[in-house]
Amino acid sequence: MSAPEDDIIAHRRRKLAALRERGEAFPNTFRRRHLAAELTARHGATDKAALEALDERVEVAGRVMLRRVMGKAGFVTLADPSGRIQCYLRGADIGDDAYRDFRTLWDIGDIVGVRGPLMRTNKGELTVHAEQAELLVKALRPLPDKHRGLADQETRYRLRHLDLVANEDVRRVFRVRAQVVQALRAFFDDRGFLEVETPMMHPIPGGAAARPFVTHHNSLDRTLYLRVAPELYLKRLLVGGFERVYEINRCFRNEGLSPRHNPEFTTVEFYQAFADYRDLMDLTEALLRHLLAELSLGDSLTFDGQRIDFGAPVPRRTMKEVVAEAAGVDEAEIAEAPKLAEIAKRLNVRAPAGCGWGRLLTEVFEARVEARLVQPVFITGYPAEVSPLARGSADDPALTDRFELFVAGREVANGFSELNDPEEQALRFRAQAELKNRGDSEAMHFDHDFVAALEHGMPPAAGEGIGVDRLVMLLTDSPTIREVVLFPQLRAPKR
């Protein structure tokens, strides 16, 4: 009645036991000197006779992905971090004992090391002709299907190590992710930004409207919150005289999981003194072009079957403009709350009871416009009511000098000219605190320490946050955030 997997594992354990009996079963003495991709790059075109004449000895190591035994000779295909390389093993070359091991102890999934000269087979494949072959790691559990890989999404996320072994395109996504982060650093470093690390545990959760994770520090006997955004600390650094700073790291929000939301996610947030939101829109465009160039993507990409074009300057449109357009009315008709409420009702948009004009406008925007913003576009003119940390617009007190960048119907970046008037900031916090008292769980706390920091004088500045996960999704055509986060959060597994 033993389950088949247990049967497979039992067989492999017996093989491991045989290996243990003769000495070190997990040796760490083999030193790989060559990677598969190097060898194919160097000798992809060298013909059979030339390779034989060269007699170039190589040492490769990797996981056995394919195995073909034909009596007194056999082939294995090894996978190393660079790619795959085939090896040819023969009793006459590696010795009868080693050959018997190969036949009786090696399995697909094991990690092995092979030494010998390069050759080309009759069918033309570059191959290491083994003179020595050594089993380095016995894998006790079997690999997924050797050619169809691992397809079950749940298993892929829960056992990401297997997903990575089995699926080349998954490895590619995470290499691109690393490239993106590197390119971001290079971009900001080149422009004189200082990379900093600010606290992830906050005494008051601030910088964004979101529910935080709560934790407790024992020896301080203090409630702490995992940060929902680094904003208020980065601005303190502006006060301190670091006038260009950026931070690439995790934020945490205690909200639902979805194809676009993981409870922990990565942002790059940056602040620049003596700049305003228009400067940051320019900078953001330069950043996008930099990323596309670093990834050799040209000036457009495909996401979810749609062509996204970054060749032209990114248009800048106001929220009022696009909402009026979507509602099929004149901008003047959405300038007052009562009229806007009627339009929202007509469009089937529900807003929290008693909310003001600004919140209402934003709700209509999010419900009826956002998803349609496929090509890159900056939306400006965000209401002050939903932007408690942004500088008010000089020409309209109801609005702020804020923008968000939308691509493929998704918010990718959020930036604004910073509010550096401490008294105005205190008023905004007070309004948030009142909302919180009336039951808005996402409203911000009044952060007196932050206001006190502003009272020491923060230079005029602008700041922005970009969702790194969403950026990587866009650049790798990944439909969900789980495809770009190595170990996404899932419910506790079934037992």
Add this chain to the structure above:
RNA sequence: GGGUCGUUAGCUCAGUCGGUAGAGCAGCGGGCUUUUAACCCGUUGGUCCUGGGUUCGAGCCCCAGACGGCCCA
């Protein structure tokens, strides 16, 4: 939180009208000295997600739940 689809061998998947649960790969045994998802012969392996119900009989129908996907909030 609501709707909806899914869960069958280690992996990838079939499973008809409700009538003894299948294939390929992997594994095991045998053959094969340049193979290519190697091939040929033989073969092991099942809590059909869980628990109830209907039925002479349930992988299949009904109810509840778990986990996952998608949509909505």
